Every structure is written in C-alpha cells, then in structure tokens.
Amino acid sequence: MLPLEFQPILKRIRWGGRRLAQLGKPIGAEGDYAESWELTDHGNDQSVVASGEYEGWTLRRLVEERNDELFGKHAGLRQFPLLVKFLDANDRLSVQVHPNDEQAKRYDPSENGKTEAWLIVDAEPGSRLYAGLKKGLTAEDLRAASLDGSVETLLHSFEVTPGECVFIPAGTVHAIGAGILLAEIQQMSNLTFRLYDWGWLDAQGQPRPVHLDESIACTDFARGPVSPVVPQRTEHRSGVTDDLVRSDYFVMRRHVLERDHKVPTDNRFHILMAVKGTGDIVCDGTAQRMSLGRTVLVPAASPDVTIHPIGEMTVLEAFLP
Numbered sequence: 001m002l003p004l005e006f007q008p009i010l011k012r013i014r015w016g017g018r019r020l021a022q023l024g025k026p027i028g029a030e031g032d033y034a035e036s037w038e039l040t041d042h043g044n045d046q047s048v049v050a051s052g053e054y055e056g057w058t059l060r061r062l063v064e065e066r067n068d069e070l071f072g073k074h075a076g077l078r079q080f081p082l083l084v085k086f087l088d089a090n091d092r093l094s095v096q097v098h099p100n101d102e103q104a105k106r107y108d109p110s111e112n113g114k115t116e117a118w119l120i121v122d123a124e125p126g127s128r129l130y131a132g133l134k135k136g137l138t139a140e141d142l143r144a145a146s147l148d149g150s151v152e153t154l155l156h157s158f159e160v161t162p163g164e165c166v167f168i169p170a171g172t173v174h175a176i177g178a179g180i181l182l183a184e185i186q187q188m189s190n191l192t193f194r195l196y197d198w199g200w201l202d203a204q205g206q207p208r209p210v211h212l213d214e215s216i217a218c219t220d221f222a223r224g225p226v227s228p229v230v231p232q233r234t235e236h237r238s239g240v241t242d243d244l245v246r247s248d249y250f251v252m253r254r255h256v257l258e259r260d261h262k263v264p265t266d267n268r269f270h271i272l273m274a275v276k277g278t279g280d281i282v283c284d285g286t287a288q289r290m291s292l293g294r295t296v297l298v299p300a301a302s303p304d305v306t307i308h309p310i311g312e313m314t315v316l317e318a319f320l321p
Contacts, residue, residue: 001069001299006047011035017090023293038295041080072267072300085184095196099218100170116186124179130155132226151196156225165229165244171220253317263305270298277313282306
C-alpha cells in the first residue's frame with residue numbers, strides 16, 4: 001500500500017484570510033479561507049484520496065476495508081484517530097476550550113476529546129498566541145471575566161515566531177491571535193466550547209453563541225500558563241530532528257533535511273506535512289513531489305519511504321505512540 005495524498009477540505013470562517021493559497025490550496029476569490037483539513041474522518045467531513053490505486057476512496061472506507069494495511073500495530077481502530085489541518089488566522093479566533101475524552105462523551109457520544117498541537121508556519125511581527133490561564137485563577141474568576149469582557153487579562157499570552165510549537169492538552173483555555181499561519185495535529189474531534197468572542201458581531205449585529213457553563217466545566221484550572229515547547233534535538237547525516245510532542249494521543253517531530261531521510265517502517269502509519277521547502281517522497285521506485293503545504297499519509301504496510309529534499313526542506317511528522 002503506497003503513500004496516499006488526499007484532496008484538501010477548505011473551510012471558510014469569519015477569521016480566515018487568503019494565505020492558504022501560499023500552501024498551494026485551491027481557494028476562491030473570497031477573503032475568509034480559514035482552514036484546510038488535510039486528513040479527516042469526522043462525520044460527513046471525509047478526506048478523499050486524490051490519485052493512485054485508491055483514488056476516490058474516503059478515509060473512512062480505507063479504515064473499514066484496509067484496516068490492517070493502514071494501521072499495522074494499531075489495527076482494529078474504527079476511526080482514523082488524528083485530524084490534520086493548516087489554519088490561516090487573519091483575525092483572532094474565539095477564546096475556547098476543548099473537553100477531554102470522558103467529558104466529550106457526556107456532551108456528544110459520537111465525539112472524542114481534543115488534545116492538539118500547533119507548529120507556527122508563518123507569523124506577522126507581533127502576532128500572539130493565548131495559551132493557558134495565569135496561575136491561581138478559579139472558575140468564579142473566569143465566569144466573571146467572561147461576563148464583563150475582561151477575559152484577556154486572565155490569559156497567558158506571548159508573541160510567536162515561525163518554527164515554534166505549542167502543545168494544547170484538552171482543558172487548556174486558548175486562542176490563536178491574528179496574523180498566524182500554522183499546522184495543527186489533533187485528536188479526531190470537532191468539539192469546541194467558546195468561552196469569549198472578543199465582542200464580535202455578525203452582519204446582523206448579533207453575537208455568536210458562547211458556551212460559558214460547558215467551557216468552565218471543561219477547563220483544567222490546575223494547568224496554568226502554557227509556553228512553547230522546548231525541542232529535543234538530534235543531529236544526523238540527513239539534517240536534524242526535533243522531538244516536539246509525545247502525548248498519549250500522538251507523537252510529533254520536525255525534520256530539517258538537507259539529504260535523503262528514510263521514514264521508519266515500524267508497522268504504524270506516519271503523517272508527513274511539508275512546512276518549508278520542497279522535495280520528493282520516494283517509494284517503490286516512484287517519486288512523488290512534496291511541495292510546501294502538501295500532506296502525505298504513509299500507511300503501516302507501505303514499502304520503505306525516503307524523503308528527498310531539494311535544497312533544505314522542513315517536514316512535520318506525526319504518528320501514534
């Protein structure tokens with residue numbers, strides 16, 4: 001089973017922009033393209049294989065009919081476990097929080113919890129992320145601030161630069177600020193509770209719904225401020241590899257490559273995202289171009305895969321622990 005590339009699913013949301021085009025996404029003339037879902041097996045949002053033997057197959061069909069080949073040592077999963085995206089935040093996103101697995105099932109039995117991680121692909125000067133609460137805050141503090149519009153004063157925030165990684169476990173209050181283009185790896189979930197929406201009103205002068213009780217119930221008040229990940233770097237003949245995240249739900253690594261790099265064949269799937277530069281994915285004697293913004297799913301049963309960078313190339317890798 002050879003590496004698979006899927007058609008992106010584009011999402012237009014009020015805070016989006018036009019920078020997904022820089023990643024090769026086929027956006028239209030509108031100015032609100034917010035997300036490109038690269039891999040999804042979530043309800044009606046189904047990634048579709050773009051070419052090759054399985055052209056036209058949905059990710060759900062691959063899970064159902066090619067389970068062993070897709071998952072290897074994780075065979076038996078009934079849903080693809082990770083949702084993979086690029087996001088263009090032309091404006092601030094709402095202040096929000098995601099439930100953990102147990103909480104998610106109480107709100108929606110079809111959903112999972114949502115632990116996620118971001119890699120900053122590009123950021124305008126002064127762009128900020130909001131990640132975690134300041135120390136010592138209580139549910140009463142958060143409720144009062146949401147009602148009086150002072151939530152920002154309770155949030156830990158920092159300026160970001162391209163290449164930084166932030167890990168957001170379920171229960172972490174967070175928001176993505178304006179001017180940020182990022183790659184996201186997360187659990188397969190779309191369950192979000194909006195705590196505060198910056199006073200934004202729609203064209204009819206109406207605010208979006210806020211889920212105050214649910215947000216507070218799902219917030220982990222013991223977590224405190226969240227800062228960018230400190231990478232654990234390994235140098236090798238191909239370049240360098242940074243271990244960024246190792247959680248119960250996924251492992252995330254960054255490879256900065258100048259020479260050929262072999263992807264491990266360890267009986268599990270691997271997701272590869274080109275976040276800088278261009279190269280080829282070489283498998284079974286065939287080269288597949290992997291330019292900026294392309295995402296490839298390497299099934300567990302794939303033959304050996306080598307990343308061949310053209311110049312320097314940065315690849316984000318994700319897989320199950």
